[in-house]
Amino acid sequence: MIDDFAKEHLHGDLRVMREAMLWKLDGLGEYDVRRPLTVTGTNLLGLVKHLSTWEARYLGEVFGRPFPEPLPRWDDLAERGADLWVTERETREEIVGRCRRVWEHSDATIAALTLDSPGHVPWWPRPDVKLFTILIHLLTETSRHLGHADILREQLDGSTGTSAEYAAPQHDAAFREAHHARIERAATAAAAAFGRGDAGRTQ
Secondary structure (H helix, E strand, O other): OHHHHHHHHHHHHHHHHHHHHHHOOOOOOHHHHHOOOOOOOOOHHHHHHHHHHHHHHHOOHHHOOOOOOOOOOOOOHHHOOHHHOOOOOOOHHHHHHHHHHHHHHHHHHHHHOOOOOEEEOOOOOOOEEEHHHHHHHHHHHHHHHHHHHHHHHHHHHOOOEOOOOOEOOOOOHHHHHHHHHHHHHHHHHHHHHOOOHHHHOOO
């Protein structure tokens, strides 16, 4: 019974995080969902593409249940990083549609297996795993990238929140600028007080 409860709990959390990730795209135009917002090029639609690609692998081939659509080989060096951004030929509908098909396939894998079902991850140094291990890994990765998406969306329009249901109220530009300035003043004062110049940057 505890295994069934644990599996449903982990699966439920994964479902919530998946939907929150797609929610981060809502209301944005094509440029904003694709544009690089960090020096390494991190972007919202690319995060969706990345998460669905790896979920397809982890809850597909790892358990001998390959996702039925083409995926780049995980060991193809020429394709490394291609899952983190979206080309001009790929549509948002394609990326989101494939994402939802991956979820359907993954859900079937989770339903069919027990938490101690064995799998094999050839790109891990200790490749022999259980479904439990993979669910924890996917929750960690999805949560990590959802945090990235939180920051990216906030950069674009100030929107924050963990889901559509719990979206934080948006403040006007004047409020945000005043809040930002208050935190900046505190950081600058602390850097001066504790003897670390250059806005607190350590050497």
